[in-house]
Amino acid sequence: EAGVVQSPRYKIIEKKQPVAFWCNPISGHNTLYWYRQNLGQGPELLIRYENEEAVDDSQLPKDRFSAERLKGVDSTLKIQPAELGDSAVYLCASAGNTEAFFGQGTRLTVV
Amino acid sequence: ELKVEQNPLFLSMQEGKNYTIYCNYSTTSDRLYWYRQDPGKSLESLFVLLSNGAVKQEGRLMASLDTKARLSTLHITAAVHDLSATYFCAGVNRDDKIIFGKGTRLHILP
Numbered sequence: 001e002a003g004v005v006q007s008p009r010y011k012i013i014e015k016k017q018p019v020a021f022w023c024n025p026i027s028g029h030n031t032l033y034w035y036r037q038n039l040g041q042g043p044e045l046l047i048r049y050e051n052e053e054a055v056d057d058s059q060l061p062k063d064r065f066s067a068e069r070l071k072g073v074d075s076t077l078k079i080q081p082a083e084l085g086d087s088a089v090y091l092c093a094s095a096g097n098t099e100a101f102f103g104q105g106t107r108l109t110v111v
Numbered sequence: 112e113l114k115v116e117q118n119p120l121f122l123s124m125q126e127g128k129n130y131t132i133y134c135n136y137s138t139t140s141d142r143l144y145w146y147r148q149d150p151g152k153s154l155e156s157l158f159v160l161l162s163n164g165a166v167k168q169e170g171r172l173m174a175s176l177d178t179k180a181r182l183s184t185l186h187i188t189a190a191v192h193d194l195s196a197t198y199f200c201a202g203v204n205r206d207d208k209i210i211f212g213k214g215t216r217l218h219i220l221p
Contacts, residue, residue: 033209042199042211043154056208091153093209098142098161100209102154 002026004103006092012109018080021106025073025094032069033100034077035091043091049075082110113138113204117212125220127189132198132215134183140202143183144209145174148197157185157198190219 005024013019025032030051035043046065048056051072060067064083069075079086089105114137124130134143142161146154158167160176160183167174171194173186183200195218201211 031207040214042201042213045208045210048208056206093154099156099159100144101156102146104153 004092004094004101006090006103006106008106009104010107010109012111013082015084015110016081018078019082019108020076020078021090021092021108023075023077023092023103025075025092026096026101029094029096029101030072031095031100032075033091033093033095034067034075035093035102037089037091037105039088046077046090079108082108084110086110113140113202113208113210115200115202115210115212117198117200117215119215120213121216121218123218123220124187124190126191129189130187132185132187132200132217134185134200134212136181136183136202136210138181138204140178140181140204141207142203143176144199144201144203145183145185146199146201148199148214154199187217192219192221195219 007022032049034046037043047060047067049069052069067077087110089107091105093100093102116135118133145157148154158174163178165176171188176183197214197216199214201209
C-alpha cells in the first residue's frame with residue numbers, strides 16, 4: 001500500500017516568491033494534516049481537514065498561507081509571498097481511525 | 112489546550128544500557144503516539160496507545176500509557192546504535208488535533 005506522497009521533496013525560492021506543496025494521502029483516509037517542522041523542533045499543526053472541510057486552521061497564517069483539499073483527497077498548501085522565516089520542512093499526514101502516517105515532507109529554503 | 116512535554120530532550124547512552132523517555136501531557140488525550148525521526152527523514156509511526164494501561168512492544172522498544180498520571184513512557188532495552196534517532200510523542204486533543212512534544216534526541220554510543 002502506498003503511503004502519504006508529497007512533492008516536491010525540496011524547494012529553494014527567493015523571498016517574496018510564491019510556492020506550493022502537494023500531498024496525496026493514503027487511500028480511504030478522511031483526515032489530512034499539514035504540519036510545519038522547524039529544525040530541531042517538533043511538528044506544529046497548520047491545518048486539519050476532514051474530507052474537504054478545513055476543520056481547524058487556527059494556526060495557519062492566513063495573510064500568506066492558503067490550503068485546499070478539493071474532492072476530499074489530494075491537498076495543496078500555498079505560501080504567497082514567502083518570507084525567510086518560512087524556511088522549514090512541511091509535512092503532510094493522513095489518518096484513518098486511530099493511526100496517523102506522515103509523508104516524506106517538503107524541505108523549503110527561502111533565500 | 113493540550114500541551115505535551117518530553118524529557119529528556121537529549122540523551123547520550125552506551126550500547127547495551129537501558130533507558131526511559133518520559134512524555135507528560137496536560138489534559139485528556141484520546142490516544143498517544145510515538146514516532147521516530149531519523150535526520151532529514153519523515154516521521155515513522157512506532158506505537159499508538161489507546162487506553163489506560165496499554166503496553167506495546169516492538170523489538171527493543173516498549174511503550175506504555177498511564178492516563179490517570181497523564182504519562183507515557185518509551186523504554187529502550189539493551190540499546191543498539193541503530194536506535195539513534197529523535198523520538199517524538201504526540202497526544203490528541205478533543206478536536207482531533209495531534210500535538211507533538213519537542214522530541215528526544217537519542218544518541219547511542221558504540
